[in-house]
Each structure stands twice: as structure tokens, then as C-alpha cells.
Amino acid sequence: MVQLAKESLSRRSVLLGAAAIAAGALAEAAPSLRPGRMPPAAVPRDPFLSKYASDQQARHVAEERMAALLNAQGPRPPDMEYYLRGVPADLLTTSPPGLTKPVWDPSVLNTFVSMGPQDRPMVALTIDDGAAALDETLKVIRDEGAGATFFLTGKYLDRRKDFLQQALETPGIEIANHTWNHSDLSSLGDDRIREELTRFETMLADTVHGASSAPFMRPPGGAKSERVVQVAAGLGYRTILWTISGDAGTLAPGQLVEHYLRQIDRRTEVVDGQVSYRGAWGSIILMHFRPGTCSVLPDIIREIRARGMQPVSLSKLYEDGRT
Numbered sequence: 001m002v003q004l005a006k007e008s009l010s011r012r013s014v015l016l017g018a019a020a021i022a023a024g025a026l027a028e029a030a031p032s033l034r035p036g037r038m039p040p041a042a043v044p045r046d047p048f049l050s051k052y053a054s055d056q057q058a059r060h061v062a063e064e065r066m067a068a069l070l071n072a073q074g075p076r077p078p079d080m081e082y083y084l085r086g087v088p089a090d091l092l093t094t095s096p097p098g099l100t101k102p103v104w105d106p107s108v109l110n111t112f113v114s115m116g117p118q119d120r121p122m123v124a125l126t127i128d129d130g131a132a133a134l135d136e137t138l139k140v141i142r143d144e145g146a147g148a149t150f151f152l153t154g155k156y157l158d159r160r161k162d163f164l165q166q167a168l169e170t171p172g173i174e175i176a177n178h179t180w181n182h183s184d185l186s187s188l189g190d191d192r193i194r195e196e197l198t199r200f201e202t203m204l205a206d207t208v209h210g211a212s213s214a215p216f217m218r219p220p221g222g223a224k225s226e227r228v229v230q231v232a233a234g235l236g237y238r239t240i241l242w243t244i245s246g247d248a249g250t251l252a253p254g255q256l257v258e259h260y261l262r263q264i265d266r267r268t269e270v271v272d273g274q275v276s277y278r279g280a281w282g283s284i285i286l287m288h289f290r291p292g293t294c295s296v297l298p299d300i301i302r303e304i305r306a307r308g309m310q311p312v313s314l315s316k317l318y319e320d321g322r323t
């Protein structure tokens, strides 16, 4: 019994240690906050393998966990290769599964979120509205191999239904509900709220066979109320707000990169002498379909990866029963 407890404790600390070290060591190799600067070519000393090399089982468990963490969508940052040398190849070549949307109970749908689950090195990229820069933004996400959730507004997409099809054919991309008219839902009656959401959903379903925007909705302007959350939940939607934002104002594209990264880096802490980005894991990043944002999106995606995190869709962030 004691032996078992001890073993389980040791396995647990190995898992936590591996995850922290992966994030921490990458953070160490990550660039300073100057936008556009890539991580240095030199790799840090490897505290991971040397620490556990004498314990094969612990090492195997840690490596499996590492592989699961790192086998998220998209290419791995270059520094990551260093940590994967000892990981069995078949664990790393498994292609990421298709998106499976979370199935939430009414009690979960009735809660809004502004931060996702924090157990893995991922952040959700959410991009809103859709009045401009649609194709360009989709191309960036595709070229970077990232995942994203597009919160689209029906009236902007009515004449670009072809975009809905293209977006849903792109691996890692999903479409969510940002109402039909971009109305302030908190000022509307229950029936009008339902109409705003179902009109978008109907258009999407009529355009792309089998497509649905559930279970994610974002109220325009973040204007939520208890009633908005409840009415949306009644239609199968959870109200999704955000953790990190900043492209809706007047910042120039060059300033945007630093503005977003500063919000991520603010969550940095030092664990065992290493910089850790764990505090930023699970962040929901809000951006908009705008030419300026689109022009710096590749930089932002690369800087997120340089900090050991994968930019993914909300379904990926919430997969496997996470709430």
C-alpha cells in the first residue's frame, strides 16, 4: 500500500515535472518581447532526460505525457525537437484527430467562460465578426497549421457563403455563433435573442450540410447577462468570452504583437528557476477579421509557439470531456 502510494506520488510528480520543464525550458529559449524576433538556434541544457534517465519507467511515463502534450495541431517549434529525442517515434507521428465538439450538460451550458482548461499548453485562437480580411485570415491560419474558432456574424457572411464551406474544409477550423445582426443581446427580449442565434445557425446549416455553430456563442461586444447565458444555453450554446484581447482599438499592427504578448507574458512565473508559461495555458485569445490583425497574425502565432503553447480551436481546448 505504502509502496503503491509512493509510486503514484512519484509518477504524478514526474508528469507535472515533465510538463513544467517542457514549458519552462522552452520559455527560457523563447525570444524577448521584441516582435518578429525568432528563438535563438542554441538549445538549452536538457534537465529532463538527465534527471530521470536512471528510472526507465518514470521516464517512459513522462515521455508519453510529453508526447501527448506536444502532439497538438500544427508543426512543433524548432526548440521542441530537442526535448523529443528520447520519445518513441510512433508517439509523435500520430496525426491529430479531427475536431470533436464538446458535449455539455445544461448545467455547464448555463455557465459562461472567459478562460479555458489550464491542464495543457494550449491557447484558443478565436476570431470574430467577418466583415473584412476573411480569405487572408483563413490563409494565415492554414499556412501556419494552427487551429482556430471563427465567431461569425450572419449579416457579414450572407454574401460570402462560399467562405463558410472553405473554412470548414480547413483542418482545425470551426465556426461558432456571433449572432445574425451583431446586436447587443443584453438589451433584447428572449425571443429576439433566440432569433439572433437561430438565424445564424439556420444559414450555416443550409449552406454547409451537417454544419452547426453549437455549442459556442459569443455575445457581440461581450454584452452578456444572466438571461443571455440562459437563453443561449436553452439552444445548446455556452457563452464564450475571452482572456486576452486588444485589436478592436487604434493600435498599429506592429504594436498589436507586443500588446498581445504582454498579456501572455504577464502570466509568466518562475518555477524551480525556470520561466513557466503555465499561467497562460487555457487562455482564450480574441481577435477580429481585420487587415491589420491579419498582417501580424503569423508573428503572434509563432510567438505563442515559441512560448511552448499551441494555438488551437475551442473544441480542441475543451476535448475529452473538459468543461
Ligand SMILES: [Zn+2]
Pocket (backbone or CB within 6 Å): 128, 129, 178, 182, 220, 221
Ligand atoms: Zn463582434
